[in-house]
Amino acid sequence: MAILEVREVDSGYGEVQILWGASMALQQGDLTSLVGGNGVGKTTLLRTVMGLNHPWKGSIWFEGKDVSRLSAHKKADLGLVLVPEGRQLFTDMTVYENLEMGASNKRARGKFQQNLERVFEMFPRLKERSDQQSGTLSGGEQQMLAVARGIMADPKVLMIDELSLGLAPVLVLQLFESLKLLKNLGLTILLVEQNVQMALAVSNYGYVLAEGRTELEGPARELIQNEHVRAAYLGL
Amino acid sequence: MGSSGLLTSLIDGILIGVVYGLAAMGLTLIWGVMNVINLSHGTIIAFGMFGVYLIFTTLGLNPYLTLVLVAILGLLLGVAIYFIAIQRVIDAPHLSTLLATFAVNMILLGVGTAVFTTNFRNVDYALGNIQMGQITVLGTRLVAALAAVFVAGALYFFLYKTRPGKYIRAVANNRAAAELMGIPSTQILALSFGIGTMLAAIAGGLIATLFPFTILSGGVYELKSFVIGVLGGLGNPIGSLAGGLILGLLESIIPIVMPNTWVPILEFVLFIIILLIRPTGIFGAKE
Numbered sequence: 244m245a246i247l248e249v250r251e252v253d254s255g256y257g258e259v260q261i262l263w264g265a266s267m268a269l270q271q272g273d274l275t276s277l278v279g280g281n282g283v284g285k286t287t288l289l290r291t292v293m294g295l296n297h298p299w300k301g302s303i304w305f306e307g308k309d310v311s312r313l314s315a316h317k318k319a320d321l322g323l324v325l326v327p328e329g330r331q332l333f334t335d336m337t338v339y340e341n342l343e344m345g346a347s348n349k350r351a352r353g354k355f356q357q358n359l360e361r362v363f364e365m366f367p368r369l370k371e372r373s374d375q376q377s378g379t380l381s382g383g384e385q386q387m388l389a390v391a392r393g394i395m396a397d398p399k400v401l402m403i404d405e406l407s408l409g410l411a412p413v414l415v416l417q418l419f420e421s422l423k424l425l426k427n428l429g430l431t432i433l434l435v436e437q438n439v440q441m442a443l444a445v446s447n448y449g450y451v452l453a454e455g456r457t458e459l460e461g462p463a464r465e466l467i468q469n470e471h472v473r474a475a476y477l478g479l
Numbered sequence: 480m481g482s483s484g485l486l487t488s489l490i491d492g493i494l495i496g497v498v499y500g501l502a503a504m505g506l507t508l509i510w511g512v513m514n515v516i517n518l519s520h521g522t523i524i525a526f527g528m529f530g531v532y533l534i535f536t537t538l539g540l541n542p543y544l545t546l547v548l549v550a551i552l553g554l555l556l557g558v559a560i561y562f563i564a565i566q567r568v569i570d571a572p573h574l575s576t577l578l579a580t581f582a583v584n585m586i587l588l589g590v591g592t593a594v595f596t597t598n599f600r601n602v603d604y605a606l607g608n609i610q611m612g613q614i615t616v617l618g619t620r621l622v623a624a625l626a627a628v629f630v631a632g633a634l635y636f637f638l639y640k641t642r643p644g645k646y647i648r649a650v651a652n653n654r655a656a657a658e659l660m661g662i663p664s665t666q667i668l669a670l671s672f673g674i675g676t677m678l679a680a681i682a683g684g685l686i687a688t689l690f691p692f693t694i695l696s697g698g699v700y701e702l703k704s705f706v707i708g709v710l711g712g713l714g715n716p717i718g719s720l721a722g723g724l725i726l727g728l729l730e731s732i733i734p735i736v737m738p739n740t741w742v743p744i745l746e747f748v749l750f751i752i753i754l755l756i757r758p759t760g761i762f763g764a765k766e
């Protein structure tokens with residue numbers, strides 16, 4: 244059974260419909276990629292999964308329960324955590340305070356020390372900059388902090404919107420390495436990426452979103468071989 | 480005026496200024512957290528005055544003890560106002576929240592006027608004078624100022640050192656991100672509005688020990704709060720204290736060189752000038 248399932252969801256902003264029957268299922272322990280062109284609705288889908296946008300139709304299931312109507316903070320309590328596009332750090336607060344805020348939900352509070360050691364081990368830079376205001380970090384450090392803050396929430400499913408966007412290649416490699424590490428720890432991950440090649444290379448499974456619905460899905464290594472994917476997203 | 484007279488009025492200015500700062504703190508906190516200008520602020524200050532007055536005159540409690548009760552009632556009133564009037568318009572444009580707090584103000588003021596009339600009241604309580612050489616300070620003023628500094632310090636501690644306080648700062652900083660991290664942002668906004676209201680009520684209660692007042696007396700402090708908010712930066716409690724101090728000093732110095740009636744005029748000239756040259760306030764860094 245899928246740990247997270249999106250069933251034929253319609254959603255959008257105000258009067259504007261963006262998602263038209265989007266579906267997706269994440270298997271426990273998988274690293275799944277969600278790819279697609281700019282503006283097809285990937286961010287909207289993640290926002291709808293979290294409850295920042297409400298599903299107009301269809302439903303969202305987490306660990307076998309219908310969570311379609313739950314607010315975002317309730318979902319975070321359950322273990323469904325989003326690292327949002329554009330990082331959305333608490334820029335007026337320190338690095339350490341951002342990590343503390345990550346661990347706001349009840350489960351995460353109990354595992355604070357354990358998770359803190361883990362993220363400091365993964366991103367030693369953050370430990371050095373612990374007392375610095377997060378708004379003054381470099382772009383790469385901010386992205387590390389955004390991921391670290393998500394890990395502090397002790398997720399069962401971690402969704403990351405645009406992990407590598409705007410970052411130097413060295414940093415991108417480092418972030419993808421930490422992703423593999425998290426996967427090996429048994430975390431279920433959903434990755435939204437511009438860098439389709441890299442995303443599919445580290446994933447088990449992939450979804451291609453187009454015009455607000457799932458256009459293609461399959462094991463990542465099959466998608467990489469797919470003619471359409473190669474032509475449209477890999478430029479091959 | 481002799482130098483001791485000048486010193487006495489400067490010290491008075493500082494003591495009153497700190498209380499002004501406390502009166503402004505609730506307004507700036509609410510603005511800083513949820514970008515809502517609370518037009519019921521002044522009336523809640525007046526409710527604080529009447530709270531202390533009523534408990535003092537009916538139960539005979541020490542006015543400073545009654546402040547604890549007034550604070551709790553203020554907190555509850557603020558949370559109730561948030562859920563009844565603010566919650567449903569919190570994401571609407573500023574005009575909607577402005578109208579909502581305006582409506583709350585009309586209701587509170589209407590009830591207050593009906594129940595208390597607009598007659599003057601007075602908390603008949605004195606702590607005598609404190610004499611330091613040539614300088615005389617009213618005991619109630621000194622205690623009010625110390626209480627204001629204490630409350631400001633407590634608020635600072637709460638916002639920076641406690642978990643709910645940090646939640647308030649996180650929600651102020653980025654509400655959607657706070658939700659994503661599991662922070663119940665609606666409850667936190669209600670709590671913030673409650674604390675802002677509580678601070679206004681405490682300030683009113685302290686002012687009641689200094690001057691006679693009516694149900695309309697809060698309006699003056701609301702206006703001062705706007706000036707102080709602009710001086711200290713909206714959304715910055717410690718800045719409010721500093722802004723209040725400046726205002727208090729101005730009020731004690733201006734009457735030495737020109738008639739008292741010029742005080743509000745100069746205050747608002749200052750308000751406009753600061754808005755023009757430094758819209759985030761002298762001490763405020765927040766956009």
Ligand SMILES: Nc1ncnc2c1ncn2[C@@H]1O[C@H](COP(=O)(O)OP(=O)(O)O)[C@@H](O)[C@H]1O
Pocket residue numbers: 256259261279280281282283284285286287288
């Ligand atoms: N807040 C918003 N209000 C209205 N339209 C929006 C908003 N955010 C995104 N959109 C529109 O929704 C569509 C999908 O956007 P998005 O989900 O961000 O795509 P992606 O993440 O795949 O690039 C785009 O056409 C975008 O312009």
Ligand SMILES: [Mg+2]
Pocket residue numbers: 285286287328404405
């Ligand atoms: Mg996007």
